[in-house]
Amino acid sequence: MGAPENLRSRVRAELTGEIVAAARVELTEVGAANLSLRSVARRLGMVPSALYRYFPSRDSLLTALIIEAYEDVGAVAATARDGVDGLAGWLAVCRAVRAWAGAQPQRWALIYGSPVVGYAAPDATVDAALRITEVVAGLVGPAGPPPELLPPAAHLEEIVGPMKEVLLSDRPAEVVAAALMAWTSLIGMVSLEQFGHYKGATTDFGAVFDYSMEVAGRLTGLS
Amino acid sequence: MGAPENLRSRVRAELTGEIVAAARVELTEVGAANLSLRSVARRLGMVPSALYRYFPSRDSLLTALIIEAYEDVGAVAATARDGVDGLAGWLAVCRAVRAWAGAQPQRWALIYGSPVVGYAAPDATVDAALRITEVVAGLVGPAGPPPELLPPAAHLEEIVGPMKEVLLSDRPAEVVAAALMAWTSLIGMVSLEQFGHYKGATTDFGAVFDYSMEVAGRLTGLS
DNA sequence: CACTAAACGAGAACAGTGTTCACGTCAAGG
DNA sequence: CCTTGACGTGAACACTGTTCTCGTTTAGTG
Secondary structure (H helix, E strand, O other): OOOOOOHHHHHHHHHHHHHHHHHHHHHHHHOOOOOOHHHHHHHHOOOHHHHHHOOOOHHHHHHHHHHHHHHHHHHHHHHHHOOOOHHHHHHHHHHHHHHHHHHOHHHHHHHHOOOOOOOOOOHHHHHHHHHHHHHHHOOOOOOOOOOOOOOOOOOHHHHOHHHHHHOOOOOOHHHHHHHHHHHHHHHHHHHHHHOOOOOOOOOOHHHHHHHHHHHHHHHOOOO | OOOOOOHHHHHHHHHHHHHHHHHHHHHHHHOOOOOOHHHHHHHHOOOHHHHHHOOOOHHHHHHHHHHHHHHHHHHHHHHHHOOOOHHHHHHHHHHHHHHHHHHOHHHHHHHHOOOOOOOOOOHHHHHHHHHHHHHHHOOOOOOOOOOOOOOOOOOHHHHOHHHHHHOOOOOOHHHHHHHHHHHHHHHHHHHHHHOOOOOOOOOOHHHHHHHHHHHHHHHOOOO
């Protein structure tokens, strides 16, 4: 934990940050698939092999970008929710997340598109991914009776147990499931929009998005 | 349209099919990002440049695989729905689509993950992508009154107009929007599962999936 | 202070990739 | 028959990720 005050390690930390920053710029310009280690090095005036003193592979550099993006969108969601409760807070979060994705589509695709680094996502990435789910979980209303449209289901309590322990300990299982559905709707809808699957379906997708998120929020008991 | 009976064009069509088949195998083994034109050629005993007589680029070969995958999952959805109506039909479609994705994750990622071919998806791919949406649209119930949880929204009729014209001409706008939400929930939930975003959230994701799809189906008026 | 071990940047090299081109060869049609 | 076009081959170019070997510079120790 203790950061040595060496000049060595200081410039190392600094340069590591510059590499990530340059890689982020490169990512937003050409996308994750075309992000090349060599062009990042060129941008910094380095030779490609020098980057290997800081990241052991291209994938590890991508992992750093993934964590950064998760933290970024999580922070955006948190500030959007700040001070706003209930359905209004949920809608504010949804709009903020969608706006973030629209402004930085390549970073959205990096974290919510097809995994590129391989099938074993490092633990650090799943930790960072939890930020935004905490924001969503912090919103779901007090444990009122679930709406009529949320039928009770057998064994649901046990099935969503792992989720309840971490996020929503005092809510009925149906509400926990509804929260997962709401989060799924948010991420899914933004992803499908970003990836072009709604092309030509509506004249004003923002309005459909708002409407859908409102319905999804109501399902969790928000009002 | 008329296919010439030449020997030339017959072996050409045949070989084109073999190339796509080999590429599909390669895709399922290494994924779209690592699909290399050269290894496809090796698998067929050809030299890499020979493939360029049949596909002008690697992206065009990927496009063929995308169309094929869309058609495949659309056909699976159609046969699952065949003869089953209402909520049961919707659930059958959902389970079939999820099973298809689980069996061929790389093909799912190819069509519903981050776009890899570039930002302009060819028209042929969006046409193929419509198959599954037609199946979903064919399910939504007769135009009964939308449930209480589906509030009326201003201007919605006009906003979802493009969608209504193609798929759901005689339903109220709220039901059209709900159908889009249901389709989004299906694709979104399968994608998030495939891409590892539910890791550790439940003990039995299949049950949560069924429950969520049931709620989504009810929202469109199915029962 | 002197010295050793580690970290660092540079550059060359290797294997692999998508793509292009010039070259013979063989089927199709006038 | 004979010309034109499609076809497969092999070499080449410009890239890529990654590894290795060098001097050089810094950190920590006797």
